[in-house]
Amino acid sequence: MIVSLYACNSVQDKKPHNVLVIHSFNKNDSWVEDLNKGIKEAFDDKNLDTQVKEYYLSTELRTEEAKQNEINKLLDSYSSKPLDLIIVADDDCFSSFFATEHPLTHSKPVIFAGIDYVISELIEKHNHGNITGITNEPNFRQTYRLAVQLFGKINSIQIIAEDSYAGRAAINDAKTHLITIPNTVIKEDSLHQDGWEPLELESNDSIYIFVKNINKINGRQLIESMTYQPHSFCIMAKWSDFYSDLPHMGTAPFLMVNNEGFGDGRIGGYMAENYEVGYEAGIMAAKILTGTPVASIPVKAIELKPIFNWQQLQRWNIPIDKLPANSIILNMPMGIRYSNLIIYVLVFSGLFIVFVTVSLIYILNKEKKDKKLAQNLLLNKREELEVTMKSIRESVISIDNNKQIFAMNQAALDSLGLKKDIHEYIGTDIFSVFNITLRGNENYLTDIFNSLDKNYLSYQLEKGATIVTSENQSHLIEGTVSSLLTMDNYTGWIISFKDITDEFIKKELHTLAMGDAHVYAWRYNGKKDVFVFEEVFFRETGVYDNGKHTIHSDVFEGMIHPEDYGNWNKQIKHILDRKSDKLTIQIRIYINNKYEWWSFNVTYINNPALSTSFTLFGLCMSIQTFKETEENLRIAKDKAEESDKLKSIFLSNMSHEIRTPLNAIVGFSNLLTSDDNFSAEEKSIFVTTINEKCEILLTLINDILDLSRIESGLPFNPEVCNLTLIIEETLASEKTILSPYVALKKNLPKEPVFINADSLRLRQLIRNLINNSFKFTHDGFIEVGCILSKNKNLIFYVEDSGLGISLKEQKKIFERFYKTDNFSQGGGLGLSICKVIVERMGGEISVQSVHGEGSKFTVVLPYSSVIEASYENE
Known part of the structure; x- marks a missing residue:
């Protein structure tokens, strides 16, 4: 019975569990800290809310009698405090604890931990079905x-x-x-x-x-x-x-x-490691505190x-x-523990420095050689330069120190879209013909000229460089600007470039296609029966990489969704039977702890020189997003069809809702104007009926107009409103349509609640919700309430014991034109209008309902909309 009570209490009590840990040694001993850490982290891993109290007995400084007295005093202090479980650590505390024979030693669950020498007789003597623990018996x-x-x-x-x-x-x-x-x-x-x-x-x-x-x-x-x-x-x-x-x-x-x-x-x-001892004790405690009987947990020996x-x-x-x-x-020094790693790092660093040094020397020598060659070429006569430039396919323009053109080739003329002959541009200022900019920097070319004068012989145009003509035509280019030297003197510059606009667009499109689509190459090795993928496939998908970038066919087939496995085998057999030279297979494979849709493009090489006639290879890519989009489109299509269906029903309802009162109005109007003799009382009834039908028509038309105005963004006119007064006035005005078998309840604060809102829309919201309950509640009660929650949100609700709404219909009742009963009065717009008004006010509306038992509509408005009554008093 005691064990059963432990389990029952631990399940029902949602308050933090109180755990007492009694240590033999002092708080400052390092192994004690490790044991405490293990206990607490075990509770955290089990998401158990606990309050752990440690007590340090310091047995080294006490006689056996003093230890027992101290433990008795400690346990007595818990006679008036909650205590769910006791953990006794180390041998001295273990023996003294049970020697006290205190009532708590057999009325509370006890776990011993870090016990080197467990005396079976001691446990058998004091065990009332409440003792278990962890031992680390020396060997x-x-x-x-x-x-x-x-x-x-x-x-x-x-x-x-x-x-x-x-x-x-x-x-x-x-x-x-x-x-x-x-x-x-x-x-x-x-x-x-x-x-x-x-x-x-x-x-x-x-x-x-x-x-x-x-x-x-x-x-x-x-x-x-x-x-x-x-x-x-x-x-x-x-x-x-x-x-x-x-x-x-x-x-x-x-x-x-x-x-x-x-x-x-x-x-x-x-x-034994003290942390492990504490952790295992914490796991045992967690099991007991969550209902596992102590007697069912055996004593565990730590490795x-x-x-x-x-x-x-x-x-x-x-x-x-x-x-x-x-x-x-x-306590091993880091330098010794990782000595091999440090040696490897130093060797690698040395090799890397040597490699970088050699590479830099090579690049430097190559650059010097290129510069020397360029200087020799620039010493040629301008006439020879013009001949050379004509044979160059890239655009080349030579400029003197005054930034005037003295030579250019036909390719440059065509690239710039210049209409005149080349000789007509000789001696023309370069900036009157074109300029080179970089990301909006119009001085980019001038800055290059200045830097070449001081530091460089050649300058590579940066990525994104743009040439702009005098007619404001711009093109992306790549190329160089080099200095002209004559007898070691700067005499001008040569600009060589080519239009890369089309190439850039193609490259970017290719990068986007391959990057965003996550396309990976793969092939099948028939000899080893493995699939070989690119390294990036493993890195980006999280699939285990064995270092060889391979997946055995058995493992790969295990990744395929069971429903798609047959299709995969069928398609692979189809291509191996030479019925097709290429095909696309869409399957789901298990990646990132879930199944994702992938598309595999498959083809083969028929090479008799190979040991197997067929080697499969191809590309694969994730099409999960496409599949999800496809599913979303299907859902959207279904919703559109549903909306169209609702609209048709709405039009049919409107036809009925409008025709019925119109027929009544026309019929009674004809009676009033006929020559038949009706009494004054009968005529009064006719007029009253005509007015009622007019009200019904006006309500329908107003609902349609209101929804249209609100959704079109009609501005709200916020003002300070007494919400309590509005609710009471609405109840009073709408009470006439209430069934006499329905009890009307109000749950309103004693003090008025003020809110900053559009009073017209607020009244419309409250009226629609109340009328909705009135319409479907024929007996029982209707309760209207308003409260301020703990987080200062304003909550308004209407609860009834009416017909209720099924779970399926609860997801649709806020949609336009939707009616749970197509034969009920109204156009199915009331709750749609409520939802739009609440969202415009920055709030939320929800429904809780059980079919056949009633419904509760709740509106939650943020605190910023609420104005304290004191504000009104001021």
């Missing part, structure tokens, strides 16, 4: 094998443990493990105030296990036994802050069997990992290659 035999691996033959093992509950348990475990080693002799003694005598080794062929039961008063005597002897090592089976300096003070190597006190001078050993301290490895000259595989080395 002394494994530690012995590690010592042999590190130091060679071992003759002597010093095991140190204090005379406490956990210490005695540690000694028992050590003796149980190590006695199984062949030729092992275990000798146990204690240190007393009258001194300690060394024990004589009886045989060199035996392994002596020395167990030291010590107390804190005579601990100093133990230091004398820590003097290093060949083929020996020490183990501190139960860590204590009091003895944490022993590894530093002695000269014998210490190996570890648990994680407490890491970094105190011990080399390392097989132990022990080889963990070592770099400084101690150096101290004892232990090479890394002697350590077990997958060892974790802490």
Whole structure:
């Protein structure tokens, strides 16, 4: 029953779960922080809202009686505070906690964590179906094998443990493990105030296990036994802050069997990671807090990992290659840990610098050679230059220092669209014929001339350079502007260019087509039965790349949607049977954790020299966007057809709605003008009926006109309105059409609610919603309310117990011309008008309804529209 209550409470209670973590050691111990971190991150990963309280017992400074008193005092403090679960960390706290026999030790779920020496009798005695936990039991035999691996033959093992509950348990475990080693002799003694005598080794062929039961008063005597002897090592089976300096003070190597006190001078050993212990305890706690019975969660043993301290490895000259595989080395300098990587980076950097240097030298020499050649060419006579220019297909224009043309070829004349003969432009200022600009910079060509005079012999026109003629015709060009030298003196410039407008457009279109469409080349390797794709395919799609850019055919076929797999095989067989030389296959493949539509263009090479006659290859591209657009177009088409259908229904309804009152008006008008003798009462009824029918016609026409005006962007005229008063006036004016079997309820604030809105449209909105409920509610109630939400939004609602609206119809009721009942009165525009008005006011309108039970229409307006009553008072 207790376990069942735990599960029930954890499911129903939505408040944060209160967890108490009791530690044996101090808050400043590093391993305690790691354990706390593991617990909290486990709760975060499970999205569990918890309030974790840590308590540090500091057992090293307390007697057993003091520890139990402190725990009792702590647990008593929770008699009036909520507590859902207790986590007990480390051995000292574990034994003292249950020794208190406090009611909370068996009435609350308890998880023990980081327990090295679990005493089964203790758990069985105190377990009321509420205890489970994590153990990291030391393996002394494994530690012995590690010592042999590190130091060679071992003759002597010093095991140190204090005379406490956990210490005695540690000694028992050590003796149980190590006695199984062949030729092992275990000798146990204690240190007393009258001194300690060394024990004589009886045989060199035996392994002596020395167990030291010590107390804190005579601990100093133990230091004398820590003097290093060949083929020996020490183990501190139960860590204590009091003895944490022993590894530093002695000269014998210490190996570890648990994680407490890491970094105190011990080399390392097989132990559990504190973060992992805390995380596993947190996962257990999360299961219990979310309803899993404690009794169904077994005690879990954490895997022990080889963990070592770099400084101690150096101290004892232990090479890394002697350590077990997958060892974790802490405190290793970055330079040593990543030495190979640093060497690779330095070598690569050196090679890169050499490559860059050689490349720059090559480019520099080539540039010098090109400049020297250009200088030699510029020394030719102008007549020779003109002959040369005529043979050049690119446009070439020579200019002197005064920026006047002295030579040009026919290609330049054609490119610039000049109509006169070439000789008529000789001696003409260049800027009266054309100019070269760059992204709106009209001084671009002048800047080039100035830079060539000072620094360069040649200048490459930048991308986007545009030539503009005197007739304001512009073209994209590429080319160079070079200096003319005569006897080492600048005598002018040569401009060579070509029109690249068409080429640029084609290139951009090609880039857009390939880039935006994400087209990738692929081929099939029949020998290896793999598909080979471009590297960019893997990078952009996220498909796993094995480094060879290949996907095995079995894997690729597994990516194909099951419904498309048959079509893929059929089409591939079709082309392999030579029934077609190329085809396009559209399939869905699993990419980015979902299926996407792709188009594969497939063709083949028929080459008898190949081991297989057919080699498939082609292009593929994602057509997901196209498919989605196609689907959206289909939906839009369906909506258009639905809208057209609704419009037809609307016109039919309007025909009926207008014809019916018109027939009544004409009929009763004829009766009034006939010669038949009617009483005054009958004539009054006729007139009243005619007026009612006129009102109905006027309402229909006004709805159509209102919707048209609002959708056409007719401006609203905001003013300060008393929303409470408007609601009450509307209810009073519309109450006459209310069924006598319907109870009208109001839920309005005591103080008036003011809103900044167009009062005419606000009244229309409220009237339409209220009339809509009146129309479909024949018995039960109608409630109209207005409240201010916590986030200061204004909420107006109309709720009724009428006919209700089906879920399918709820998605359409705000559409124009839509009516849930085609035979009901009205044109199906009322709710459409409401939706448009609310959206124009910056709000939202929604409906909640159950067919046959009633509906609730809610309008939410932003806080900016609300004006406090105090504003009105001011």
